[in-house]
Amino acid sequence: MTTTPPPHLLNAFGEPLEAWLKDNSLPRFRGAQIRNWLFKQRAEDWDQMTDLPKSLRTQLAADWQLWTSEILKHTEAEDGTEKLLLRLPGGGQVECVLLRDTVRRTICISTQVGCGMGCVFCASGLDGVERNLTTGEILEQMLRLQLLLGPEERLSHIVVMGMGEPLANLDALLPALAEAHRAEGLDISARRITISTVGLPQQIERLAREETSYRLAISLHAPNDLLRNELVPVNDKIGLAAIMAAADTFFAASGRRLTFEYVLLADVNDAPEHARELGKLLSDREALLNVIPYNPVAGLPYRTPTAERQQQFRRILEDAGVRVRFRHRKGDKIDAACGQLRRSQMVELG
Incomplete structure (x- = not known):
C-alpha cells in the first residue's frame, strides 16, 4: 500500500x-x-x-515535508560557481545555480521541468516540457542554494533564467518571488530580481499590471522574425512586433530599463548585418543588451564565435547607440549553462 x-x-x-x-x-x-x-x-x-x-x-x-527534492549532483567551479541537479517527486529533474562575483551572490532558478519553447541551441528544451514547478519547489531551490553560502555570505540577486519559461508558470512563480522579496523572507530587493522570458506578450502585459517592481529580460537571439522563427520556434505564433510592443508597455508601467538577451552563435546570428538590424530594433529604446557568447552543448552543432567576430558585433551595436554588455561565462567546466547538467546526467544514466 x-x-x-x-x-x-x-x-x-x-x-x-x-x-x-x-x-x-x-x-x-x-x-x-x-x-x-x-x-x-x-x-x-x-x-x-x-x-x-x-x-x-x-x-x-509528521504533518509537513520540509524538503521534497533530492540532490543528485553538486558541482563546483574554480570561480565559485556551484550548481545543483535536483530530483523532484515523480522523477523530474531541475537545475539551479549559485554565482559568486565580488560582493554579489546571485542565484539562478528554474520554473519548469524541461522547457516547451523549443530554442534550438538550448539544452533545457531538448526533451520538451514535463510540467510546471510548484511555488514550494521554486522556493526550495532558493533555500538549498542559500545553504551553500558561508556564514558571512548572503544572497543578493535572483535571476529566473534556469530551466523552463518563467512566464508560462507565473501563478507559481510570483508567490515564490514574493517570499524572496519580503523582509521576513530572503529580503532581496525587487530591483535585484530579474525574470527572463523568450517573450510571451500577454504574460508580459500581466507583469506590467500586477508586478512592475521586478526587472524583465527578454531573450531575442535574432533581430528579425525569419531568423528567430528558426532559433525560437514559438516565435512563429508570436512575432517580434508583438513582443516589443509588450516590452514597451512594461517599461511604461515600471520605468525600469529593459534588458534584452542575445546568445551569439557562430555563423548563425553573429554577422555584421545581424548587428546592424539589432541596432535599429533597440537604439531608440531605454534598454541594455546582454550578449552571451554561446556555451557549447554536447550533441548540438552550434559553436562559440571567435573573439574577433564578437568584437566586431559589439562595435557595430555601440556605434548604433545601443548599450551592450558581453556576459562573462561562468561555470563552463561544471555544465553551468541551462539544462547542461541535467542533460549530461541523463546521458550518463541512459
Whole structure:
C-alpha cells in the first residue's frame, strides 16, 4: 500500500500554515518562527529550530515535508560557481545555480521541468516540457542554494533564467518571488530580481499590471522574425512586433530599463548585418543588451564565435547607440549553462 507523503511546507506559507496552526491550537507567531528559521537562520531540518517545543517539531515533521527534492549532483567551479541537479517527486529533474562575483551572490532558478519553447541551441528544451514547478519547489531551490553560502555570505540577486519559461508558470512563480522579496523572507530587493522570458506578450502585459517592481529580460537571439522563427520556434505564433510592443508597455508601467538577451552563435546570428538590424530594433529604446557568447552543448552543432567576430558585433551595436554588455561565462567546466547538467546526467544514466 502506497502512503501519500505529507504536504510540502514551502507551498503552505500564508493561509494553509495559519489554518494548520489554528486547527492545532497553536499561536500564529509559531509560523513566523518557522519562516525565520528557514529564510534567516538557514535551518536544514526541524531539529535545528531550537526555539520550537520538541513536541511541536515532532508534530511538524509528521504533518509537513520540509524538503521534497533530492540532490543528485553538486558541482563546483574554480570561480565559485556551484550548481545543483535536483530530483523532484515523480522523477523530474531541475537545475539551479549559485554565482559568486565580488560582493554579489546571485542565484539562478528554474520554473519548469524541461522547457516547451523549443530554442534550438538550448539544452533545457531538448526533451520538451514535463510540467510546471510548484511555488514550494521554486522556493526550495532558493533555500538549498542559500545553504551553500558561508556564514558571512548572503544572497543578493535572483535571476529566473534556469530551466523552463518563467512566464508560462507565473501563478507559481510570483508567490515564490514574493517570499524572496519580503523582509521576513530572503529580503532581496525587487530591483535585484530579474525574470527572463523568450517573450510571451500577454504574460508580459500581466507583469506590467500586477508586478512592475521586478526587472524583465527578454531573450531575442535574432533581430528579425525569419531568423528567430528558426532559433525560437514559438516565435512563429508570436512575432517580434508583438513582443516589443509588450516590452514597451512594461517599461511604461515600471520605468525600469529593459534588458534584452542575445546568445551569439557562430555563423548563425553573429554577422555584421545581424548587428546592424539589432541596432535599429533597440537604439531608440531605454534598454541594455546582454550578449552571451554561446556555451557549447554536447550533441548540438552550434559553436562559440571567435573573439574577433564578437568584437566586431559589439562595435557595430555601440556605434548604433545601443548599450551592450558581453556576459562573462561562468561555470563552463561544471555544465553551468541551462539544462547542461541535467542533460549530461541523463546521458550518463541512459
